[in-house]
Amino acid sequence: MTLEIPEVVINRLPIYARALSALAEEGESVVSSQALGDKLDVTPAQIRKDLSYFGRFGKQGRGYNVNGLLAKLREILGLDQQWRVCVVGVGRLGHAIVEYGGFEPQGFQIVGAFDTDRAAVGRTVGTLSVRDAGELEAFLRTHPVDIGVVAVPALVAQQVVDRLVGAGLRAILNYAPMPAHVPEGVVIRHIDPVLAMQSMTFYIKQAEAARG
Amino acid sequence: MTLEIPEVVINRLPIYARALSALAEEGESVVSSQALGDKLDVTPAQIRKDLSYFGRFGKQGRGYNVNGLLAKLREILGLDQQWRVCVVGVGRLGHAIVEYGGFEPQGFQIVGAFDTDRAAVGRTVGTLSVRDAGELEAFLRTHPVDIGVVAVPALVAQQVVDRLVGAGLRAILNYAPMPAHVPEGVVIRHIDPVLAMQSMTFYIKQAEAARG
Numbered sequence A, B: 001m002t003l004e005i006p007e008v009v010i011n012r013l014p015i016y017a018r019a020l021s022a023l024a025e026e027g028e029s030v031v032s033s034q035a036l037g038d039k040l041d042v043t044p045a046q047i048r049k050d051l052s053y054f055g056r057f058g059k060q061g062r063g064y065n066v067n068g069l070l071a072k073l074r075e076i077l078g079l080d081q082q083w084r085v086c087v088v089g090v091g092r093l094g095h096a097i098v099e100y101g102g103f104e105p106q107g108f109q110i111v112g113a114f115d116t117d118r119a120a121v122g123r124t125v126g127t128l129s130v131r132d133a134g135e136l137e138a139f140l141r142t143h144p145v146d147i148g149v150v151a152v153p154a155l156v157a158q159q160v161v162d163r164l165v166g167a168g169l170r171a172i173l174n175y176a177p178m179p180a181h182v183p184e185g186v187v188i189r190h191i192d193p194v195l196a197m198q199s200m201t202f203y204i205k206q207a208e209a210a211r212g
Helices: A005-023 A033-039 A045-051 A066-077 A092-099 A133-142 A154-166 A195-209 B007-025 B033-040 B045-052 B066-077 B092-099 B131-141 B154-166 B193-211
Strands: A083-088 A108-116 A147-148 A171-174 A187-190 B081-090 B108-115 B147-150 B169-172 B187-192
Touching: A005 A033, A005 A045, A005 A066, A005 A187, A005 B193, A033 A045, A033 A083, A033 B154, A066 B193, A083 A092, A083 A133, A083 A154, A083 B193, A092 A108, A092 B092, A108 A133, A133 A154, A147 A154, A147 B193, A154 A171, A171 B193, A187 B193, A195 B007, A195 B066, A195 B081, A195 B147, A195 B169, A195 B187, B007 B033, B007 B045, B007 B066, B033 B045, B081 B092, B092 B108, B108 B131, B131 B154, B147 B154
Parallel strands: A083 A108, A083 A147, A147 A171, A171 A187, B081 B108, B081 B147, B147 B169, B169 B187
Antiparallel strands: none
């Protein structure tokens, strides 16, 4: 049944979970869809519709139980679990990713870092020693990994994605500036600052046109 | 009229433009919505619907003129223009952003880099000398900037966003792991790898459940 939930809905759930987590830390026990929506620039109707895919939460006019809804979202998304991540490409960006402090507290542990550059291999980044990318498949056979992060140049990104998928990974986070393909049953997310910028210039142009 | 175009549609246009650009480079002159959709994992119906906001493109059964549609999308999105970008926060991530080679060829020129860290200020990153963050507003008064990139720690991100908006910027790209707010009329995009990972674990869980 949950297979029919639109991907855009799934993509919003972590945002709701994060906002609820902040509310819980502030000691709030109840939140209305209006107040939650105000925090996130999402309409209350959208929030209610998104959550309706997963059952009934909250009572009309009473708002949501913060801890109850948070627990449910964490279960749906697997946020309470530990997930193992490997990073392929340890240039400046990959380096920043491996050393980024935001993953581990959220249950994402980076267990392997790989590069083809002989100067990088063997270097310590964070708590890891960078491995030769040639050892990727051998590593993945013996170390369970859930998510592969691709931080290599665009030209070799598809090849790296194919190798990760071939080794059995089903979730890819791609930082390379190209839309890598994955087969059915594999999920991929692209981190692409150029696309993000290009989606904003439309609005800058509009505002300039409105000012005349 | 264009004000009513859903943001998700605007967000997809740069992806279409990129795919069309690749087709043009390959010498393709016509593409069907089916073929374009296959390249992007988007349904042909979605592509036709998205483009219908901007007029009529292509003829039933004939496909789209690659160069014509690309030119139109580039005009809509302002992709032919030059856009000026400043980066606030030049730690490892901000450093990678400033040195990233993917912005300039797409018309995004980084014209200023700022940090509060005295050790960073004055250092050369890419072709820029890192400026003291205290000089941000003064810089923005004399140097026109279109897009502000925020690569500072979460705790100070909202404050930096507020300063950029206060200085007149209307487009923010936020790399900090928190959903910063902007007033009406300002557009913001968040680069958030944790949210991206959290939106994938749902599918990993589902696949594991399906295997039993």
